[in-house]
Amino acid sequence: MLSIKIAWRNLFRHRGKSMVIGAILFLGAFLLTLGNSVISGMEKGLDKSVVGGFTGDVILISKEQQDPVVLLNMGGKPVKDILRFDTLRPKLESAGLFKNILPVGKGFALALNEQDGVPGFAFLLGVNFRQWKEMFPESMRIMQGNYPDSTGLLMSTGGLDQLYSTMGIWFQPKGFPIDTALLGKDAKEAYPHLTMQNDIVFMGFNEANSTSDIRLPLDGISKFKALNKIWGHFLFVDIASYRRCMGYFSEADQSASLSATQKSLLASDNDNLDALFGTEPPTPAALGPDQTIIAPKQILTTTLPEEAGAYQLVLTRFLPSVDRSQGLDSLQRFLETSGIPLQAVTWQKASGVVGSMTIIIKIALNVFVFLLFFVAIIIIVNTLSMAAMERTSEIGMMRAVGAQKSFITKMFLLETGFLSVVFGGLGILIGVATVLVVRWWGLTTENDILQLLYGGDTFKPLFGIADLILTVIQLTLVTFLASIYPVRVAKSITPLDAISRD
Amino acid sequence: MNIVEINGLTKDYPLDKTIVHALRGVDLKIAQGSLMSIIGPSGSGKTTLLNMIGCVDKATAGTVKIGGVDISGLSDRQITDLRLHKVGFIFQTFNLIPVLNTLENVEFPLLLMGKLSNAQIRAKAKKLLDAVGLGDYFNHRPGELSGGQRQRVAIARALVTEPSIVLADEPTANLDSVTGASILNLMQSMNKELGTTFIFSTHDPDVLQYARSIVKIHDGRIVEA
Numbered sequence: 001m002l003s004i005k006i007a008w009r010n011l012f013r014h015r016g017k018s019m020v021i022g023a024i025l026f027l028g029a030f031l032l033t034l035g036n037s038v039i040s041g042m043e044k045g046l047d048k049s050v051v052g053g054f055t056g057d058v059i060l061i062s063k064e065q066q067d068p069v070v071l072l073n074m075g076g077k078p079v080k081d082i083l084r085f086d087t088l089r090p091k092l093e094s095a096g097l098f099k100n101i102l103p104v105g106k107g108f109a110l111a112l113n114e115q116d117g118v119p120g121f122a123f124l125l126g127v128n129f130r131q132w133k134e135m136f137p138e139s140m141r142i143m144q145g146n147y148p149d150s151t152g153l154l155m156s157t158g159g160l161d162q163l164y165s166t167m168g169i170w171f172q173p174k175g176f177p178i179d180t181a182l183l184g185k186d187a188k189e190a191y192p193h194l195t196m197q198n199d200i201v202f203m204g205f206n207e208a209n210s211t212s213d214i215r216l217p218l219d220g221i222s223k224f225k226a227l228n229k230i231w232g233h234f235l236f237v238d239i240a241s242y243r244r245c246m247g248y249f250s251e252a253d254q255s256a257s258l259s260a261t262q263k264s265l266l267a268s269d270n271d272n273l274d275a276l277f278g279t280e281p282p283t284p285a286a287l288g289p290d291q292t293i294i295a296p297k298q299i300l301t302t303t304l305p306e307e308a309g310a311y312q313l314v315l316t317r318f319l320p321s322v323d324r325s326q327g328l329d330s331l332q333r334f335l336e337t338s339g340i341p342l343q344a345v346t347w348q349k350a351s352g353v354v355g356s357m358t359i360i361i362k363i364a365l366n367v368f369v370f371l372l373f374f375v376a377i378i379i380i381v382n383t384l385s386m387a388a389m390e391r392t393s394e395i396g397m398m399r400a401v402g403a404q405k406s407f408i409t410k411m412f413l414l415e416t417g418f419l420s421v422v423f424g425g426l427g428i429l430i431g432v433a434t435v436l437v438v439r440w441w442g443l444t445t446e447n448d449i450l451q452l453l454y455g456g457d458t459f460k461p462l463f464g465i466a467d468l469i470l471t472v473i474q475l476t477l478v479t480f481l482a483s484i485y486p487v488r489v490a491k492s493i494t495p496l497d498a499i500s501r502d
Numbered sequence: 503m504n505i506v507e508i509n510g511l512t513k514d515y516p517l518d519k520t521i522v523h524a525l526r527g528v529d530l531k532i533a534q535g536s537l538m539s540i541i542g543p544s545g546s547g548k549t550t551l552l553n554m555i556g557c558v559d560k561a562t563a564g565t566v567k568i569g570g571v572d573i574s575g576l577s578d579r580q581i582t583d584l585r586l587h588k589v590g591f592i593f594q595t596f597n598l599i600p601v602l603n604t605l606e607n608v609e610f611p612l613l614l615m616g617k618l619s620n621a622q623i624r625a626k627a628k629k630l631l632d633a634v635g636l637g638d639y640f641n642h643r644p645g646e647l648s649g650g651q652r653q654r655v656a657i658a659r660a661l662v663t664e665p666s667i668v669l670a671d672e673p674t675a676n677l678d679s680v681t682g683a684s685i686l687n688l689m690q691s692m693n694k695e696l697g698t699t700f701i702f703s704t705h706d707p708d709v710l711q712y713a714r715s716i717v718k719i720h721d722g723r724i725v726e727a
């Protein structure tokens with residue numbers, strides 16, 4: 001076709017201009033590709049390391065809980081209790097949304113320093129270890145010791161580092177030598193003169209401000225596959241020990257606590273615990289309506305299940321067929337209509353600063369992409385308008401000979417279109433290649449904020465079909481927007497403009 | 503029959519705070535098949551008059567009719583179409599599309615029309631290039647041609663659509679006298695063979711011998727027809 005032929009040949013005739021616009025389009029497409037890949041990789045990475053590693057798709061909290069920041073609420077108020085979950089579980093399951101439902105206890109606890117030093121602090125996560133592993137099979141690796149069975153304490157290297165830096169004590173599972181590779185920076189410096197303990201005494205705080213303490217031996221050291229530092233704020237204990245530490249005394253809690261291991265623990269441990277279970281009467285801290293305080297003797301015969309006791313959060317994973325945001329919507333509607341006293345929050349909301357941080361990083365990336373867009377458009381508009389004016393005689397002559405305005409428009413759009421396809425395409429290709437190299441390179445970081453940007457410990461930008469479509473749309477938009485004004489300039493050239501130049 | 507009819511045509515150009523009266527009331531009838539020369543000194547209004555006839559400029563007052571149609575009422579689209587079908591232009595300079603070769607330049611208006619098949623268009627363009635003596639230059643780009651050769655290509659392009667009028671504004675001004683003469687000879691023979699109306703302007707009395715009718719213009723008025 002005529003306009004294609006002219007446009008194509010003009011590209012080579014005006015090489016300088018073509019190169020300038022081509023370079024901008026190349027760079028623009030390249031950076032757009034990278035930007036979109038980073039955003040995409042971050043989303044996918046966070047999905048894997050947050051949703052699949054720690055929080056699940058949606059977190060359920062008590063309806064009475066006002067502040068949705070229930071995960072990383074440093075020094076915040078205790079999270080409201082969820083009671084009689086054994087009765088709630090069947091109702092939740094009837095929604096047909098969930099693959100996993102895992103109630104957990106979450107509370108703030110002091111780690112008492114038995115070496116006359118400063119106490120440490122940590123979030124305790126009371127879990128059913130078996131269920132946790134079922135729900136988050138890929139979440140962590142055991143670096144030393146054992147993954148606890150029904151009872152026990154599991155700490156991540158991130159958590160150990162944090163406790164070491166405040167308390168000056170390194171906790172180590174009994175019977176395992178210190179593995180220097182697991183030591184944090186501070187601990188490594190002190191090694192081998194490291195103050196070491198095999199167990200740790202936690203004192204929990206509950207809503208009623210009553211406290212109790214519990215000594216727990218460390219079963220194992222774990223490492224989260226991603227965001228080890230952030231998740232390191234949480235120490236994992238079995239739900240029964242957790243409840244005792246937090247001062248919850250219910251029938252179910254007590255019954256669960258009296259497993260064989262716990263009894264041996266009781267026998268071997270210090271006064272604190274003895275006092276707690278022996279002479280002093282239990283405190284009615286957070287008892288549900290159905291719950292009664294009972295004498296220790298009766299405990300042995302009780303059949304109330306573990307899930308009848310107090311929890312703070314319910315972590316959930318949707319069925320693979322359920323889209324997360326749609327699932328959240330229908331879950332909220334379901335909770336509303338079925339009268340379950342729970343509310344659903346996203347992990348972004350639940351993790352407060354961290355959640356907002358990821359949103360901020362995402363916004364920043366998008367702003368970057370937008371600015372890029374803007375600058376590219378301005379440069380292209382300039383170059384193209386100048387090119388249009390330089391060709392006044394040629395365009396005016398075409399118009400005199402009988403070319404309509406639409407022909408000139410077509411010619412111009414085709415020229416920029418060619419450049420966009422060739423150089424933009426090249427930019428995308430090189431961008432994808434760069435993404436692949438970066439993925440292969442496997443940049444890692446220990447920095448919390450960078451980990452959020454990376455969506456994990458390793459920088460894994462991602463360029464999928466959706467990103468390709470997005471980038472192509474963005475590039476097309478840049479090309480189109482950048483052409484509007486120059487095309488208007490070219491269209492307004494009259495035959496007279498060409499003649500009066502003679 | 504008159505292909506061009508001009509009545510009371512005036513054209514004013516604003517220039518700084520004054521007004522230049524380029525044409526001050528021109529009446530002119532041009533018969534089909536004429537070979538007319540418009541002569542006058544520089545600044546007399548020749549280019550302005552040709553622009554009016556070629557439908558590339560609008561009159562301040564008066565009417566211009568091409569083939570009986572008053573062009574003042576037409577849209578840009580219609581006027582462009584009129585130029586494509588009825589008018590052929592030969593500019594003084596810069597009259598070809600630099601990225602197209604000789605053959606493609608001549609084909610250009612026919613391709614815009616889109617009426618004939620590509621083969622027919624090619625054949626027509628070749629025939630006209632042969633007629634203007636450029637049979638061996640089909641694949642040359644304008645940059646590879648001399649001024650005279652380019653002017654010939656422009657003539658071939660102006661004629662290829664079989665227009666009612668061909669306008670040439672000082673077609674020989676940039677050419678040496680020998681080349682200029684050959685161009686005017688070519689116009690003469692085309693006028694004879696095809697019956698196309700040619701109107702060319704000049705300020706050089708020596709080229710008047712090629713015209714069959716002469717209009718003298720001075721200071722925006724026709725002084726002798």
Ligand SMILES: Nc1ncnc2c1ncn2[C@@H]1O[C@H](COP(=O)(O)OP(=O)(O)O)[C@@H](O)[C@H]1O
Nearest residue numbers: 515516517522524543544545546547548549550
């Ligand atoms: N675009 C314009 N703006 C202002 N004055 C113009 C313009 N075009 C032509 N003129 C003036 O109109 C008069 C006629 O010009 P023109 O038709 O170009 O004369 P010629 O072609 O005979 O030399 C001249 O005085 C010229 O300066």
Ligand SMILES: [Mg+2]
Nearest residue numbers: 548549550671
């Ligand atoms: Mg002139």
